[in-house]
Amino acid sequence: MNKRKNLSHKKSGNKRKRSENSFSKQQKNHGRGGPSKGKRSSDGANQRGQKGITAEVTCxxxxxxxxxxxxxxxxxxxxxxxxxxxxxxxxxxxRGRDVSGELKRVIASSKDRVEPPCPYFYECGGCQIQHMTNLAQGRFKQQTVNELMKPFVKPEPIMTMEHPYDYRNKSHTAFGMNQQRQIIGGMYAMNTHRIIPMDRCLIHDPKADEIVNTIKGMLKSFKVQPYNEDTGRGLLRHVLIKVGKVSGEIMVVLVTASSEFKGKNNFVKALRNEHPEITTILQNVNKRDTSMVLGEQEKVLFGKGTITDTLGGLEFEISAKSFYQINPVQTEKLYGKAIEMAELSGKETVIDAYCGIGTIGLIASKQAGNVIGVELNKDAVRDSIRNSKRNGVKNARFYQGDAGQFMVEMAARNEKADVVIMDPPRSGSDEAFLSSVVKLKPKKVVYVSCNPETQVRDLHYLEKNGYKVEAIQPVDMFPQTVHVETVAKLVKK
Incomplete structure (x- = not known):
């Protein structure tokens, strides 16, 4: 997940997609498409079918x-x-030398297995481990981080979530037509652009799903057609909703294939009549044949075009394209731990690399001497400056540019930084950035990661170049999925 760039849905490999599993008629009639349970009636020998080989195995x-x-x-x-x-x-x-398996029937179940509460679980794939108990999910993620971080230090116990549902403050729904020419909205099945019709995603904010269902019901009466990727006809491509979990403010973004939206004023009025809690509505125009959800052109149809929310005691303004952590409850824990690892006394110069809209840097500014935020995305930098002023922060400055080059230039001017806080995208950092950290020689590096596997690679580089990993804290930011956030503390040797 690239944190700073536009939202995207790829035609393959997106974590919001999963190929449809093939199951027996009896299982499909139960409406879940999950594995059946019970004893085998056969003698246990492998049976060769037309599509593959049936076998009994133990995990x-x-x-x-x-x-x-x-x-x-x-x-x-x-x-x-x-x-x-x-x-x-x-x-x-x-397939050649590759062998893959598909679960047909569980013969002996684990005590960690539960019936997934989501009826779309086996088809959607946005949640990969909803068939595990919450305790088992935490244990699985802890073991994953423990194994990855074995070359460094033993990670702390994972910070889990008391209510591991309804946590996403951002939802994205695709729209289309089914074979009966009925309007549908939902998620893409994995590796396809086939939309799985759904009314409720259990990790979305419930209010967001209510609004999407209202929009779905309004389209026919307003003669708004979903966009068809194959023919290039139709108007509505996606609906993006952002919810301020503390403020209660709600943003609705209607992503259209054309700037012409006949009857849009009446559409907005009708939507607000149904949902007066909506505080702003935007039209985003995406005319391109692209995997990106949002286009460049944006028009405010109602409200101020942004929402606000509170994190770490500060108020942040959030635009349609802003990166803002999707689970604010767990983000409080994550950022709190990162700032604790920085061990700030009120005198330090802190660099917030990949700073986005300035969340972690502004929160850290309360305990630092001064904060320097650097971000490549100019829209995000504009947001961070606005958020700094909104909160009356006087000791934070934000710059647009490459954070690595910025630090190299600081080192060349013989300027110092005591702490570098870095929060790169899923791909991790690159050697150019990491080498700039080494050149700047901060006393501490606090590395926040949404992908421990790429973080491990980067930690090895930093350890080879004068730093020592002292602590690692996993945080379950994404319950029901395999993803886990980790924050690592490194000190100069």
């Missing part, structure tokens, strides 16, 4: 992306939705 462990691992004819097979210790019947598909 030994999980991959880092939550798939069960089993052995079959000397080969390691990864099976989604299978848990350690479970005996199951799977369908094996061979």
């Amino acid at each position: 030994t462990r999980l991959t880092h992306d939550g798939k069960g691992i089993a052995q079959w004819e000397g080969k390691q097979v990864e099976v989604p939705h299978l848990l350690p210790g479970e005996k199951a019947e799977i369908l094996i598909t061979k």
